[in-house]
Amino acid sequence: MTKQKAVVGDGKSGIDMSLAVVPTALFTTDVKKPPFMPRGYIKISKKKLLKNLEISSGARINTWVESMRASSPTSNRQDKTTWMDRHPSALNSFDEITNASRGKQIVMFLDYDGTLSPIVDDPDRAYMSDAMRATVRKLAGCFPTAIVSGRCRDKVYNFVKLAELYYAGSHGMDIKGPSKGSKYMKSPPSVLCQPASEFLPMIDEVLEIRPTIKWDKGKALEFLLESLGYANCTDVFPIYIGDDRTDEDAFKVLRERGQGFGILVSKIPKDTNASYSLQEPSEANAKTKCLKWGDMSPRNMCTAILDFKNVCTVEQVKTISG
Numbered sequence: 001m002t003k004q005k006a007v008v009g010d011g012k013s014g015i016d017m018s019l020a021v022v023p024t025a026l027f028t029t030d031v032k033k034p035p036f037m038p039r040g041y042i043k044i045s046k047k048k049l050l051k052n053l054e055i056s057s058g059a060r061i062n063t064w065v066e067s068m069r070a071s072s073p074t075s076n077r078q079d080k081t082t083w084m085d086r087h088p089s090a091l092n093s094f095d096e097i098t099n100a101s102r103g104k105q106i107v108m109f110l111d112y113d114g115t116l117s118p119i120v121d122d123p124d125r126a127y128m129s130d131a132m133r134a135t136v137r138k139l140a141g142c143f144p145t146a147i148v149s150g151r152c153r154d155k156v157y158n159f160v161k162l163a164e165l166y167y168a169g170s171h172g173m174d175i176k177g178p179s180k181g182s183k184y185m186k187s188p189p190s191v192l193c194q195p196a197s198e199f200l201p202m203i204d205e206v207l208e209i210r211p212t213i214k215w216d217k218g219k220a221l222e223f224l225l226e227s228l229g230y231a232n233c234t235d236v237f238p239i240y241i242g243d244d245r246t247d248e249d250a251f252k253v254l255r256e257r258g259q260g261f262g263i264l265v266s267k268i269p270k271d272t273n274a275s276y277s278l279q280e281p282s283e284a285n286a287k288t289k290c291l292k293w294g295d296m297s298p299r300n301m302c303t304a305i306l307d308f309k310n311v312c313t314v315e316q317v318k319t320i321s322g
């Protein structure tokens with residue numbers, strides 16, 4: 001069965017859609033086959049093609065046309081608008097977030113790849129910037145802060161290099177407290193939790209082998225909250241920033257607890273349990289879009305949270321000093 005490509009235009013917008021058609025499936029005997037055109041292309045009007053498609057295969061074709069419409073740039077824009085309504089920019093919603101967290105203990109959870117560092121081809125070169133490191137360091141000075149990563153703990157530590165943080169490596173299966181000591185936990189044990197310690201040497205970063213125990217980044221988040229003494233606390237406000245499927249377990253836990261919120265770092269609409277979103281400029285877009293998107297990066301979100309902390313501190317000082 002030979003495929004042909006059809007170029008469909010509406011004659012006004014100048015936008016042509018290119019689609020592969022299988023002549024025997026789409027054009028029945030009562031629909032005239034299009035004449036052969038050079039280089040395998042046929043040119044027919046969009047109206048005519050849609051009419052033919054409906055005659056030929058009814059509902060199945062309608063579904064196909066719908067899916068083509070759904071992948072058109074206009075539809076993508078609408079999808080993105082609807083998605084952004086449901087998951088607004090965390091920075092644009094900052095007042096809402098600060099009001100919800102006022103008077104509560106913020107605990108920060110940060111994914112590494114794609115959140116603190118850009119996604120790059122070589123996983124061994126996924127460095128975080130010094131500016132991001134400085135922000136995370138400041139953050140840890142204000143709130144208990146944990147890095148929750150799919151990477152093994154040592155590897156993620158070698159990238160972040162901040163001794164004052166909690167690290168949950170191997171998808172949360174290997175949790176360690178700050179090696180520098182913590183003001184949030186009196187003498188934390190060096191290793192806090194290894195629910196599947198016997199599996200840790202086998203968790204290969206490339207093959208992504210994971211033991212079939214019910215443990216994930218969501219469980220790690222709960223474990224850390226408990227270790228910090230916030231298990232049954234109503235005045236704790238966990239914030240989790242992450243970018244991928246494995247972070248969804250943590251977003252889900254926050255949604256179910258009705259505490260704090262998740263922030264998904266993503267440029268494209270995705271199914272998510274996160275409440276808010278952030279976009280991170282890619283290297284390619286950095287020069288042109290940095291100004292527009294620069295204020296929507298995880299680093300700036302963290303900085304905004306730090307500013308909020310300063311506001312709270314000033315308010316508290318004012319209250320104390322009357």
Ligand SMILES: O=P(O)(O)OC[C@H]1O[C@H](O[C@H]2O[C@H](CO)[C@@H](O)[C@H](O)[C@H]2O)[C@H](O)[C@@H](O)[C@@H]1O
Pocket residue numbers: 111112113114118119120121122123124126148149150151205206244246
């Ligand atoms: O939980 P995370 O900290 O987000 O780690 C998830 C995985 O991140 C790494 O892979 C991803 O980042 C790489 C570097 O940017 C990229 O090359 C790769 O395509 C991404 O999937 C890491 O290599 C994995 O081991 C982590 O599980």
